[in-house]
Amino acid sequence: MTPATRTSTIRRRIALAAGAVAVAAIDLSAKAWAENYLDAPIPLGPIDLRLAYNPGVAFSMGTGAPTWLIIAVTATITVVVAAVAWRAAAAPARLRLTALTLVLGGAAANLIDRARDGVVTDYLHSGWFPTFNLADTTIVTGAGLLVLAAARHRAPDTDVAPGPAPGAFETEPT
Known part of the structure; x- marks a missing residue:
């Protein structure tokens, strides 16, 4: 690895970490605001602000599971996402790095929130969808x-045997 490549990788990893910390900080601040000041629902149009707590995971699945188990599983997933993001930062794929930064920051924020009291604080409510928070978004x-990054940068299909070289079967005119 050249010094320039190493420097670029370090910069991308710093950006990844800083971005994930920023996402988590913004979400945790919004959750703190909701818990301290959101006494009654506030209608804002298609999305209302309404305080709720989720003891389960996505869509309240696993609500009856022990809190320690949910924390252990979400912590493991968060660590795996962090490792994948760290490795992905070695390549200059901005869309993928942005995506992993958002996933890591949101996962970390929900994990930190759940570790405090066993539930995740939700505050965005549409009326037709379960209440959620910024980390979820x-x-x-x-x-x-x-998904978009994977679709844009598909690897060539390696299962297909290569055909003959162009002109391999052409004959000279007689």
Whole structure:
């Protein structure tokens, strides 16, 4: 690895970490605000601000599971995402790095929130969808960007045997 490549990788990893910390900090600040000041729902149009707590995971699945188990599983997933993001930062793929930054920041924020009292604080309510929070939106947005990045940068199909070289079967005119 050249010094320039090493420097670029370090910069991307710093950006990844800083971005994930910023996402987590913004979400945890919004959760703190919701817990301290959101006494009654605030209608804002398609999304209302309404305080709720989720003892389970996505869509309240696993609500009856022990808190320690949910924390252990989400911590493991968060560590795996962090490792994948750290390795991915070695390549200059901005869309993928942005996506992983959003997923990591959201996952870390929800993990930190759950570790405090066993539940995740939610505050965005649509009326037709389960109540969620900013970390959830960054995780979903990041996952969508990962799909987009994968679709844009598909590896060539290596299962197909290469055909003959162009002109291999051409004959000279007689």
